[in-house]
Amino acid sequence: MGAHCCFTYHLLSLGDDLRVLWRAETRDSAVVLVDLRGDGGRQLLMTDMSFAYEFCSFADSPAPTVVLQVQDAHVVVANSSFPEAYDRDIAWALERALEVRVDERPEIERCAVAHLVLTLLY
Numbered sequence: 736m737g738a739h740c741c742f743t744y745h746l747l748s749l750g751d752d753l754r755v756l757w758r759a760e761t762r763d764s765a766v767v768l769v770d771l772r773g774d775g776g777r778q779l780l781m782t783d784m785s786f787a788y789e790f791c792s793f794a795d796s797p798a799p800t801v802v803l804q805v806q807d808a809h810v811v812v813a814n815s816s817f818p819e820a821y822d823r824d825i826a827w828a829l830e831r832a833l834e835v836r837v838d839e840r841p842e843i844e845r846c847a848v849a850h851l852v853l854t855l856l857y
Contacts (some may be wrong), residue, residue: 742766746779746810757803757810763787764798771802771817778813779803780820783857790849791842797850799857800824814857821854828854 744766746757759766762784771778782798789796802820804813814821828851835847 746805748808754808756805756808763793771820776804778817779810783853786849786853791846795843795846797846797853799850799853801857821857824854825851 740763742761742763742765744757744759744761745755748754748756759781761781764782764784766779766781769778769780770776779802781801781803783801784796784798786798787793787796800814800820802813802817803810804816805811806813828847832847832851835844
């Protein structure tokens with residue numbers, strides 16, 4: 736594989752009882768705590784590294800953004816609640832796909848198209 740890998744994150748509830756709300760082994764993805772709407776709410780941003788090496792090299796592999804949030808003391812995927820979180824990723828992926836030269840290696844094209852499609856799906 737290479738010299739990269741693995742992060743494990745724990746999200747704890749510090750209420751009356753200390754509880755683990757979420758534990759994730761995110762492979763090569765960092766997790767960042769953000770407030771996407773600027774309303775004081777907190778979301779977790781990470782990337783889905785499931786596609787590493789799937790279509791091309793690790794460096795070019797698609798890694799779509801995943802938005803998570805705490806809901807009823809559980810961490811849930813909230814991608815569809817934050818479509819604005821994908822605007823920049825979609826623009827970048829579209830630009831990358833359109834810039835692929837016809838004479839480039841086939842895996843470069845596959846990765847560029849996969850990144851765009853996966854970002855649109857997420």
